[in-house]
Amino acid sequence: MSNVEALLNQVLARLSVIEAKIGGGAGGSSSDAAPGLPPRIAAYDAYCTAHLDPFIAACTKLGGDAEKAGNNIKEAWQAQRAFLLMATACKEPAQSSLPSLLKDLSVKLSAAKTLINRNEWENHTKTLSEGISCLNWLCIKPAPRDFIESSIGRSDYYANNIRKEFKTSNPDQIAFCSTFKTLIIELMAYVKEHHTTGVTWNPKGVDVKEYDASSAGAAAAPVAAPVAAPAAKPAAAAPAAAGPAKADLFAALNKDAAITSGLKKVTKDMQTWREEYKGGDAPAPVVKAAPKAPAAAAAVVMKHPPVCAFANNKWQVEYQTAEQGVVDIAIQDKKETVYILGCVGATIAIKGKCKSIVVDGCKRTRVTFQSAMASCEVVNCQRMNIVCEETVAAVAIDKTDGIVVTLPRSSLNTEVVASKSSEMNLSWPDENGDMVEKPIPEQYVHRIKGMSVTADVSDLYTH
Numbered sequence: 001m002s003n004v005e006a007l008l009n010q011v012l013a014r015l016s017v018i019e020a021k022i023g024g025g026a027g028g029s030s031s032d033a034a035p036g037l038p039p040r041i042a043a044y045d046a047y048c049t050a051h052l053d054p055f056i057a058a059c060t061k062l063g064g065d066a067e068k069a070g071n072n073i074k075e076a077w078q079a080q081r082a083f084l085l086m087a088t089a090c091k092e093p094a095q096s097s098l099p100s101l102l103k104d105l106s107v108k109l110s111a112a113k114t115l116i117n118r119n120e121w122e123n124h125t126k127t128l129s130e131g132i133s134c135l136n137w138l139c140i141k142p143a144p145r146d147f148i149e150s151s152i153g154r155s156d157y158y159a160n161n162i163r164k165e166f167k168t169s170n171p172d173q174i175a176f177c178s179t180f181k182t183l184i185i186e187l188m189a190y191v192k193e194h195h196t197t198g199v200t201w202n203p204k205g206v207d208v209k210e211y212d213a214s215s216a217g218a219a220a221a222p223v224a225a226p227v228a229a230p231a232a233k234p235a236a237a238a239p240a241a242a243g244p245a246k247a248d249l250f251a252a253l254n255k256d257a258a259i260t261s262g263l264k265k266v267t268k269d270m271q272t273w274r275e276e277y278k279g280g281d282a283p284a285p286v287v288k289a290a291p292k293a294p295a296a297a298a299a300v301v302m303k304h305p306p307v308c309a310f311a312n313n314k315w316q317v318e319y320q321t322a323e324q325g326v327v328d329i330a331i332q333d334k335k336e337t338v339y340i341l342g343c344v345g346a347t348i349a350i351k352g353k354c355k356s357i358v359v360d361g362c363k364r365t366r367v368t369f370q371s372a373m374a375s376c377e378v379v380n381c382q383r384m385n386i387v388c389e390e391t392v393a394a395v396a397i398d399k400t401d402g403i404v405v406t407l408p409r410s411s412l413n414t415e416v417v418a419s420k421s422s423e424m425n426l427s428w429p430d431e432n433g434d435m436v437e438k439p440i441p442e443q444y445v446h447r448i449k450g451m452s453v454t455a456d457v458s459d460l461y462t463h
Contacts (some may be wrong), residue, residue, distance in 0.1 A: 038088040040194045044081055049185045052077055055179040061172050065121035069128045073180075076108035080135055086211055092201035093208045098139055099301060101208060105135060113364070113383070123161045127180065131155035133345065134184055137191060141198035146189045147325055148188045150347065152181065154366065154385075164434065247435065256446065303345070312341060318344035320365075334373060336397075340365075359384065378403060388414070397440075399423045404437070416440065 037045075052074065059070025064461040092093035093101065093336030094459055116122065134151035134159060137144035159177040166173035194200065234321040307318040308327055320327050322345040329338060339355055343362040350357065356378040360368055366385040369376070375394040384403040386395070394415040395405055402423040407414055411431055418424055424440035443458035 005143045011084070038085075040088060040200065041085055043082070043194060044084060044190060047186055047190050048077060048081070051183045055183050058172065058175045058179045058261065060307075062124070062176055065115060065117065065119065066072060066124045068220065069112065069115050071112050072108055073132060074133055076105060076112075077107055079105040079288055082213065085136055086208065086213065087199050087201045088205070089202055090205040090208045090211050091203060091217070092199075095139075097208065102138060105138070109135065123158045124176065128164070130158065131180060131184055132209070133322055134187065136345075138199055140325070143325075144195060144198055145192045147189050147322075148184060148191060150326060152184055154347075155184070156181065157385075162435075173430075182349040302342075304342070310336075313337065316341075316347060320340055320344075320348065322346060326449060340367065353390075360385070377423050397424060398451075400424070406435075436438050 133149040139146045157316040205275045318341045320343040327348045331351045331354045338357045340359045343365045353371040358375040364383045368387040371390040372392045377396040380402045387406040391411045398416040399420040404425045427437040441457045
């Protein structure tokens with residue numbers, strides 16, 4: 001019975017997506033339940049019902065930190081909906097004002113990082129922390145879909161650890177990984193259809209400073225609201241109504257081509273692409289007469305403009321963020337060096353064989369490179385991910401909190417020197433190609449023997 005209900009929910013969700021695309025359906029539906037709701041928001045609600053709900057259910061079933069992180073994801077998707085709803089009623093603001101408009105979402109992105117703990121849920125929280133960064137697409141132009149796609153690989157890096165551990169023992173863990181990945185993949189589809197080159201604003205709307213979220217009635221609606229819910233009936237009559245409702249649904253699906261006979265005809269005034277179309281995405285919200293509130297403090301803003309320049313055999317990559325997408329560095333001569341400074345949430349890909357790499361003062365940044373003849377140095381950084389694809393002679397880690405260094409089998413002789421650092425891990429493939437991740441010891445036991453002091457790794461790292 002539960003399988004049938006799950007199938008029905010999926011069918012209803014798909015029908016809702018179709019209704020949102022054509023602007024309504026026979027006999028009333030979501031358009032009747034939420035009059036004046038912009039088609040893009042109706043489509044977003046249908047997307048959340050079909051893909052966010054199953055993910056939240058998977059998190060709730062696991063409990064623990066997975067449930068907490070799942071609730072943070074749900075709230076982040078609600079903040080995304082509120083921003084998209086505002087876009088349907090407002091003119092496009094200046095790029096500099098976006099951080100203040102996205103402050104609610106920024107809080108959720110930061111919360112995803114704080115939920116990471118060294119416990120049994122570490123891979124779960126890291127999976128969600130990497131995946132939630134896809135919501136930065138709201139600031140990306142002109143290819144937001146490609147930006148979302150780039151977050152899938154980072155999230156899968158940790159999700160694969162969960163899949164390997166619970167592949168045959170716990171299907172609920174696998175459902176957690178698959179539903180979250182589907183949530184991001186389907187977000188790509190939604191963005192491709194409704195926001196192809198970036199968030200679509202309303203050129204006939206009001207200024208964002210005059211926007212009142214409370215006046216947009218649909219803004220208070222939950223993100224994952226039930227789709228096409230039947231009218232409320234007495235509790236005693238509900239079980240009896242379930243059978244006929246399902247029978248009617250399957251009877252309608254069996255009409256084959258005739259199933260579209262009840263759909264509304266799209267008239268000329270509904271064809272929004274026409275030049276003579278005079279409608280708006282949503283009714284203009286009521287403008288409050290109250291004095292304007294002072295601008296909220298902006299989210300993390302780089303103090304300097306991004307730099308990616310080459311001079312005197314040295315690449316300078318500075319102050320890059322997730323908004324710039326993947327920064328590609330093409331090495332032409334093995335004498336070239338790469339210096340990466342002050343990047344936050346960036347992804348930097350170095351192609352070719354270089355002399356050395358220095359990463360200084362970066363946070364939550366991923367650096368991938370093919371080969372470095374001398375070394376790769378990481379200094380004064382936080383939450384870093386360093387990936388070597390071919391070979392590197394040495395990796396030096398200094399004053400860094402949180403780093404994963406991934407080495408290929410071709411570079412297992414790499415020397416790793418660490419000082420004044422914490423939360424360090426080495427990852428490499430075993431003989432079967434499965435990734436192994438081990439911590440770099442931070443605690444040592446010292447003893448006086450004769451005229452010297454010995455240093456032995458603590459028993460914490462012997463198992």
